[in-house]
Amino acid sequence: MDAPSFLTAQFIASVVVILIVVHMLLGAAGMSIYFERKISAYIQDRIGPNRVGFDFGQPWLSFLKGMWGLGQFLADGLKMLLKEEYSPKGADRALFNLAPMVVVIPALIGFAVIPWGGVLSLPETITLPLIGWTIPGGDVLIAGANVNVGIIYILAVASLGVYGIVLAGWASNNKYAFLGSLRASAQMISYEIPLGLSLLTALLMVGSLMPEEMIRHQSSEAWLILSQPLAAIIVFICFLAEANRTPFDNAECEQELVAGFHTEYSSMRFGLFPLSEYAHVAAGSAIFTLLFLGGYHLPLGLIGAGEGHLLSPENTSIPAMLAKFHVFIFKTLAIIFLVILVRWTIPRLRFDQVMQSAWNTVIPLAIVIVVVTAVMIHLGYRSTGAMLLANAGITVFALGLLPILPRRGGANNRKVRLAGSRFSPLEGETVRTSPVSAFAREDRPVESTLPVHSG
Amino acid sequence: MPTAPITLAATDLSSYLPILILVGMAVTFGVFNVVASNLLGPSRTGKVKEKTYESGMDTIGSAHKRFNVRFYIIAMVFLVFDIEIIFLYPWAVTFPNIDQSTPDALLWLGRILFFVFTTVVAYVYGVRKGVFRFD
Numbered sequence: 001m002d003a004p005s006f007l008t009a010q011f012i013a014s015v016v017v018i019l020i021v022v023h024m025l026l027g028a029a030g031m032s033i034y035f036e037r038k039i040s041a042y043i044q045d046r047i048g049p050n051r052v053g054f055d056f057g058q059p060w061l062s063f064l065k066g067m068w069g070l071g072q073f074l075a076d077g078l079k080m081l082l083k084e085e086y087s088p089k090g091a092d093r094a095l096f097n098l099a100p101m102v103v104v105i106p107a108l109i110g111f112a113v114i115p116w117g118g119v120l121s122l123p124e125t126i127t128l129p130l131i132g133w134t135i136p137g138g139d140v141l142i143a144g145a146n147v148n149v150g151i152i153y154i155l156a157v158a159s160l161g162v163y164g165i166v167l168a169g170w171a172s173n174n175k176y177a178f179l180g181s182l183r184a185s186a187q188m189i190s191y192e193i194p195l196g197l198s199l200l201t202a203l204l205m206v207g208s209l210m211p212e213e214m215i216r217h218q219s220s221e222a223w224l225i226l227s228q229p230l231a232a233i234i235v236f237i238c239f240l241a242e243a244n245r246t247p248f249d250n251a252e253c254e255q256e257l258v259a260g261f262h263t264e265y266s267s268m269r270f271g272l273f274p275l276s277e278y279a280h281v282a283a284g285s286a287i288f289t290l291l292f293l294g295g296y297h298l299p300l301g302l303i304g305a306g307e308g309h310l311l312s313p314e315n316t317s318i319p320a321m322l323a324k325f326h327v328f329i330f331k332t333l334a335i336i337f338l339v340i341l342v343r344w345t346i347p348r349l350r351f352d353q354v355m356q357s358a359w360n361t362v363i364p365l366a367i368v369i370v371v372v373t374a375v376m377i378h379l380g381y382r383s384t385g386a387m388l389l390a391n392a393g394i395t396v397f398a399l400g401l402l403p404i405l406p407r408r409g410g411a412n413n414r415k416v417r418l419a420g421s422r423f424s425p426l427e428g429e430t431v432r433t434s435p436v437s438a439f440a441r442e443d444r445p446v447e448s449t450l451p452v453h454s455g
Numbered sequence: 456m457p458t459a460p461i462t463l464a465a466t467d468l469s470s471y472l473p474i475l476i477l478v479g480m481a482v483t484f485g486v487f488n489v490v491a492s493n494l495l496g497p498s499r500t501g502k503v504k505e506k507t508y509e510s511g512m513d514t515i516g517s518a519h520k521r522f523n524v525r526f527y528i529i530a531m532v533f534l535v536f537d538i539e540i541i542f543l544y545p546w547a548v549t550f551p552n553i554d555q556s557t558p559d560a561l562l563w564l565g566r567i568l569f570f571v572f573t574t575v576v577a578y579v580y581g582v583r584k585g586v587f588r589f590d
Contacts, residue, residue: 378564
């Protein structure tokens with residue numbers, strides 16, 4: 001009996017990579033929750049989770065007690081499975097149940113085209129042990145799928161994430177959840193445009209949609225973060241916005257919207273939302289590494305490694321594949337660490353500021369970068385130095401343009417009055433305030449007419 | 456050290472088969488978690504418990520009502536830009552690979568720049584109309 005036609009060495013390699021990386025991604029999502037809590041604790045001068053080990057309360061496992069709280073995410077996940085799954089009366093039950101699944105699917109399939117280990121050379125034909133089928137071998141790509149439109153796949157999956165959030169907000173029949181999902185969808189579609197334009201810039205430099213080709217281009221010339229730093233910054237910002245991470249987490253900002261679109265969720269249906277957020281962060285970090293940080297490539301030539309060293313695309317042996325895999329994962333972890341640091345150092349933007357910065361700043365900038373890159377490629381200046389100079393020129397130009405641009409004086413950051421309240425009284429209304437503390441009473445007149453703002 | 460000429464970019468449909476498997480795994484993961492917590496967890500209800508959460512107050516009305524039209528306008532403008540970007544992708548892949556000294560290359564660049572220019576006109580129109588004012 002012959003092997004089925006789809007069964008090639010590439011297929012087997014892809015399935016093995018998927019089986020490994022899906023579990024790594026879920027583990028990374030769980031572990032980054034732990035590391036987020038730990039890093040935030042150190043930033044805020046606390047200790048963070050430090051009790052839950054892997055002893056499961058068993059005396060014979062007591063040597064696994066403690067473990068710096070590493071078992072915390074496992075305990076949280078198990079706890080969520082055992083919690084009550086509850087949906088409020090007014091909720092649309094079918095959509096309410098569907099939404100967490102719709103959220104988690106795009107988060108888990110986004111990484112499929114990332115070439116973790118580059119290319120691996122196998123013999124031309126391989127005979128499978130035990131079964132005895134002979135399958136075609138040759139060069140296989142150590143990725144979830146060897147497709148030639150990888151970048152478009154990434155973009156398509158990234159835009160699927162908004163559906164689950166809108167469904168969750170709508171089905172909850174809760175005003176906070178509804179507002180949160182509206183904000184999230186508006187923000188995510190707004191930041192998808194600069195994301196697409198910046199990927200376009202990277203594509204113009206490389207001239208191919210294949211992820212492996214992008215790494216080859218970066219290893220033969222320079223990492224794209226050196227030739228297109230502005231596009232790299234924009235892509236990083238857009239990934240933060242797409243994953244609803246701080247400083248763009250208006251969808252779930254606690255002060256205004258309780259918990260945003262997952263206010264009504266409980267048990268593991270709730271657990272899937274943070275899980276998919278962290279899976280988004282992990283996948284987005286891997287994609288950023290692929291696009292701008294050279295993927296698995298390290299410039300080992302600088303420290304004297306010869307042609308075809310362990311991390312060059314030409315080296316297709318098994319040790320090279322393993323080394324590339326680890327370098328790729330390490331770079332991805334570094335970006336995840338950066339994302340966590342950003343969350344705990346930068347305050348959240350207000351919603352109108354988020355939208356303003358998308359439509360009035362990032363999108364025009366991205367269009368200018370694309371046009372300048374295209375013109376420079378036409379004129380023949382496609383070296384790294386020339387592109388870096390062009391980026392510096394764009395930055396200086398944009399900063400110089402800043403004072404000239406029309407400003408809407410006072411309209412921004414204007415105080416929204418609540419007519420008739422203590423702070424915005426009606427025309428001529430006398431306001432009685434009685435501060436509780438003695439200091440405040442000395443400080444402020446107890447009875448007066450506050451100045452009334454018109455406009 | 457093998458430096459083989461590498462044949463990448465499978466174009467046949469069977470190269471998408473692993474993605475199908477991955478989607479199946481993701482669906483299984485989502486369904487399993489929702490069903491498992493439904494089966495494992497307790498289930499109790501009550502008159503107050505089944506209210507929608509509104510900061511502890513009694514729920515007023517439904518959330519399925521009209522909302523700010525600005526979100527709709529943003530969605531419309533997004534469609535304009537997103538379709539423009541999708542049309543630019545095939546150009547961005549082929550343009551760097553063609554010989555830039557031929558007059559065709561200049562023509563191609565000019566056409567795309569005009570295409571981008573039309574979108575910029577739409578953007579300026581939106582700015583003048585106040586589409587991008589969020590307050």
